[in-house]
Amino acid sequence: MLLIHCPHCGPRDEGEFTCGGESHIQRPALSASAEDWAEYLFLRHNPAGVTYERWRHTFGCERWFNVARCTVSHRIEAVYAMTEAKPDIA
Amino acid sequence: MRYSLLSLARKAAQGHRDWPQAWRSPEPKPHYDVVIVGGGGHGLATAYYLAKNHGVTNVAVLEKGWIGGGNTGRNTTVVRSNYLFPESAAFYDHSVKLYEGLSKELNYNIMFSQRGMITLAHTRHDLEAQRRWANAMRMNGVDSDLLSLEEMREQVPALDYSPSARFPVIGGFIQRRGGTARHDAVAWGYARAADALGVDIIQNCEVTGFDYDADGVQAVRTSRGTIGAGRVGLTASGHSTVLADRLGFRLPITSYALQAFVSEPVKPVLDKVVLSPATGVYLSQSDKGELVIGGGLDLYASYAQRGNLPTVETVVAGMLTMFPSFSRMRMLRQWAGIVDVVHDSTPVFGPAPVKRVYLNCGWGTGGFKAIPAGGWCMAHMIAKDEPHPLTAAFGLDRFAKGALIDEAAASGIAH
Ligand SMILES: Cc1cc2nc3c(=O)[nH]c(=O)nc-3n(C[C@H](O)[C@H](O)[C@H](O)COP(=O)(O)OP(=O)(O)OC[C@H]3O[C@@H](n4cnc5c(N)ncnc54)[C@H](O)[C@@H]3O)c2cc1C
Ligand SMILES: [Zn+2]
Numbered sequence: 001m002l003l004i005h006c007p008h009c010g011p012r013d014e015g016e017f018t019c020g021g022e023s024h025i026q027r028p029a030l031s032a033s034a035e036d037w038a039e040y041l042f043l044r045h046n047p048a049g050v051t052y053e054r055w056r057h058t059f060g061c062e063r064w065f066n067v068a069r070c071t072v073s074h075r076i077e078a079v080y081a082m083t084e085a086k087p088d089i090a
Numbered sequence: 091m092r093y094s095l096l097s098l099a100r101k102a103a104q105g106h107r108d109w110p111q112a113w114r115s116p117e118p119k120p121h122y123d124v125v126i127v128g129g130g131g132h133g134l135a136t137a138y139y140l141a142k143n144h145g146v147t148n149v150a151v152l153e154k155g156w157i158g159g160g161n162t163g164r165n166t167t168v169v170r171s172n173y174l175f176p177e178s179a180a181f182y183d184h185s186v187k188l189y190e191g192l193s194k195e196l197n198y199n200i201m202f203s204q205r206g207m208i209t210l211a212h213t214r215h216d217l218e219a220q221r222r223w224a225n226a227m228r229m230n231g232v233d234s235d236l237l238s239l240e241e242m243r244e245q246v247p248a249l250d251y252s253p254s255a256r257f258p259v260i261g262g263f264i265q266r267r268g269g270t271a272r273h274d275a276v277a278w279g280y281a282r283a284a285d286a287l288g289v290d291i292i293q294n295c296e297v298t299g300f301d302y303d304a305d306g307v308q309a310v311r312t313s314r315g316t317i318g319a320g321r322v323g324l325t326a327s328g329h330s331t332v333l334a335d336r337l338g339f340r341l342p343i344t345s346y347a348l349q350a351f352v353s354e355p356v357k358p359v360l361d362k363v364v365l366s367p368a369t370g371v372y373l374s375q376s377d378k379g380e381l382v383i384g385g386g387l388d389l390y391a392s393y394a395q396r397g398n399l400p401t402v403e404t405v406v407a408g409m410l411t412m413f414p415s416f417s418r419m420r421m422l423r424q425w426a427g428i429v430d431v432v433h434d435s436t437p438v439f440g441p442a443p444v445k446r447v448y449l450n451c452g453w454g455t456g457g458f459k460a461i462p463a464g465g466w467c468m469a470h471m472i473a474k475d476e477p478h479p480l481t482a483a484f485g486l487d488r489f490a491k492g493a494l495i496d497e498a499a500a501s502g503i504a505h
Binding site for chain 2: 002021038042053071073
């Protein structure tokens with residue numbers, strides 16, 4: 001069970017949120033090959049360790065933000081804005 | 091040693107004291123023609139069919155824990171082939187057919203019970219969709235029957251049929267050849283039969299890396315030393331992307347926890363497998379009398395093999411809307427497995443980007459039913475270095491081609 005610190009509303013129960021999957025995925029140029037489009041649409045990093053993902057405070061302020069979370073321990077390492085770069089987590 | 095009524099009687103007379111080991115625990119050899127990474131059902135079945143169908147016996151199955159300790163020993167054991175598209179139907183029905191003969195084939199009782207798999211209809215739209223689905227199955231040569239409300243009442247009397255039910259039941263459809271099997275027995279039966287044909291099953295042996303270059307794979311590095319490998323099969327379900335990372339390629343897979351529960355044992359109350367598309371909950375009753383309950387995925391990526399409380403609450407609430415009379419039932423156990431989910435709920439099966447490495451993954455929430463056919467086709471692919479016709483459409487290349495096989499509904503589980 002996660003306690004997620006919404007940057008706008010503060011700490012809230014995981015049930016109020018929706019996980020939107022991996023963050024920082026760049027849309028390729030329109031001229032990209034079929035392989036690049038497939039990579040964009042379907043390939044995921046899926047690490048056993050820290051992952052960077054989008055979350056939405058669906059039953060709250062309804063805003064999106066980024067979370068760095070360990071997929072093994074479920075520990076939340078950082079919460080940061082959609083437009084921010086990935087924090088470096090050792 | 092062959093298992094039979096006679097051998098059972100003989101050992102019983104001796105107090106069951108000297109049954110031989112079902113499989114050896116050999117030291118790893120320096121080199122194998124084929125190394126299989128992951129000793130779940132798919133890895134063990136692959137090894138068995140390599141030896142049995144193709145005469146390839148210099149094979150090792152490397153398992154980081156104990157065989158069947160992954161999803162194969164954690165699943166809710168439903169076997170069925172009620173898929174929508176011809177490619178899936180042909181593959182999964184081959185698997186059900188192999189299950190039908192498997193106890194005999196392996197000389198090991200896998201307790202396959204074809205009790206029937208029922209999907210409930212709660213709305214007119216469900217009825218229409220099921221008519222299409224059941225007819226598609228028949229067109230694909232798979233058995234299916236639509237059930238009227240009267241038939242439903244007869245088949246599953248314990249469901250809530252009251253007009254005030256949260257999700258009223260108005261019909262459903264059944265695959266009568268669907269059912270359940272004993273999950274551990276499937277792993278153990280394949281292990282014992284593969285071992286008897288010369289396959290080395292090596293437990294407590296984690297694969298930590300690979301020696302490979304542009305010419306392909308040469309060896310696997312393990313917690314028990316480096317082992318040379320002519321060909322490598324990856325059958326590591328939820329950990330497949332971890333292995334792919336070590337081979338320098340990526341997969342269209344995300345790992346999630348999927349939970350299951352069993353109740354205390356009770357008198358016979360449910361002799362079918364029942365799934366509600368509205369609650370995403372499905373259940374059956376084991377031979378011991380326990381209700382075996384499954385539901386939707388935990389909702390974020392995870393390698394923590396335990397599952398989260400909110401999903402427990404959702405599943406239990408869903409079960410109670412279907413079967414209010416179970417409200418006093420005590421739950422005995424809860425657990426989770428890490429499943430390998432793919433966008434179109436179709437496996438990823440085919441040659442890997444590294445030469446002489448082969449993929450068998452992406453089973454997500456539904457690969458137990460696929461074990462016999464998965465092993466069958468994987469063995470063919472490894473022995474002949476070409477995909478088996480039954481899995482030709484499941485390759486990694488389908489994503490760039492846009493040739494997805496969207497079995498979201500037939501996967502039966504909410505994602
Ligand atoms: C709760 C739950 C319910 C389910 N219900 C059903 C169902 O009713 N019907 C159905 O058809 N399917 C069901 N499934 C899905 C099914 O269990 C799986 O798809 C199937 O068991 C996959 O088999 P496998 O052999 O590919 O993987 P696994 O059985 O997971 O085997 C993979 C093995 O690889 C090993 N491994 C991983 N990494 C390494 C490494 N680096 N080195 C060595 N070994 C490694 C693991 O320890 C594991 O034993 C369910 C799954 C779960 C979790
Ligand atoms: Zn908020």
